[in-house]
């Protein structure tokens with residue numbers, strides 16, 4: 238649980254309150270002006286949702302230069318950020334021809350496969366020539382190539398399940414599969430901080446949804462026990478089935494799932510476990526096989542293993558891995574498989590090649606080196622940030638490390654100041670996080686060198702002082718003397 242300093246909470250509420258009041262004031266005058274000009278279509282309701290439209294116009298647009306920055310190179314350790322300017326107080330942003338060469342601390346390029354790779358890139362190019370960028374067809378029609386079959390075998394084998402099915406998009410994998418697995422009369426118990434694609438899938442399924450406190454197995458057990466005792470709403474019949482949905486690494490918190498506890502509770506109450514490994518597959522575990530490997534959980538105890546190829550594998554798409562029976566059923570019943578165009582062949586080839594490198598099947602030890610590197614880099618960066626006095630969320634070994642900013646004015650300040658010093662960071666605020674919990678989300682890659690990380694730490698430390706986000710006292714720096722003793726600053 239995040240405990241917000243009292244004064245920070247107060248100033249954060251005050252800042253949002255001020256923005257809200259000022260926005261409402263401007264909207265009031267806008268309504269009068271609109272009524273005067275009457276440009277709206279008579280008799281139609283506004284097409285944009287009220288509150289969300291207000292948020293976009295009055296809060297988001299002020300700082301939109303910090304988001305959606307166009308990039309003009311591969312998302313490697315360093316990349317080129319296109320410079321933009323605005324002539325209308327940030328309402329619209331125009332691209333220039335200039336770029337800023339920045340250290341990339343924002344992409345999910347955990348193993349470095351998203352940039353040109355000596356093994357993967359030539360093979361992806363070859364498959365592009367052979368198959369073209371698109372199959373222009375759904376899997377059940379003409380959209381299954383030999384590559385798609387090979388990919389499903391590789392994925393199943395890599396994650397430790399008998400079979401797998403792949404989709405062209407990670408988001409769709411969750412939002413389309415959950416409604417096929419469960420429906421009315423079923424119960425989904427979801428972690429309170431699960432990704433939007435899971436929430437979307439759960440809502441679209443028609444099943445009853447209950448939420449348990451983020452990564453708190455004791456609360457999960459309470460919810461399960463209570464719901465089993467109560468049964469379905471009104472009829473109180475037993476639930477048709479129960480699925481518990483968790484993530485391997487929570488993408489906004491950088492936290493590892495308490496999977497061993499979740500699995501043992503689910504076994505006790507005969508609930509299925511659905512694990513989303515978008516950020517953990519390939520990134521953690523001795524051989525990159527995700528949280529099951531890292532936390533010594535038998536993959537046989539996880540019923541539905543979901544993951545995406547957009548992070549560690551530098552490609553696109555998602556997968557579901559499970560029993561042969563489950564995957565066969567999904568292939569017959571999932572509309573996204575039956576009616577959606579299949580994953581692009583070069584993207585499929587990229588994933589197969591990345592898995593081969595991770596497993597050492599390319600004949601090199603690059604995969605093992607990358608895995609060792611991402612772990613060392615992540616743990617070094619996290620501990621240095623903590624020593625400097627930042628409030629950093631998440632667990633050791635996780636390549637995601639959110640730095641808490643809280644106040645809405647600190648979100649753009651941190652992002653812009655870092656960019657000025659050629660460090661590109663991703664900042665996240667409401668509604669992607671709770672109102673008070675704005676943060677910068679650092680993603681570390683195996684392709685960052687130690688020098689890159691030290692450079693980034695220096696910039697972040699300076700910006701942290703400037704913006705005032707070091708919420709804890711810094712640890713005294715240690716200087717190792719030649720005689721073997723240590724001097725503290």
Ligand SMILES: Cc1ncc(COP(=O)(O)O)c(C=O)c1O
Pocket residue numbers: 406407408409411432434484488513515516545546547553554555
């Ligand atoms: C936990 C989780 N699941 C699913 C997705 C969707 O994946 P994709 O971006 O590959 O569509 C994401 C995206 O980051 C995610 O964090």
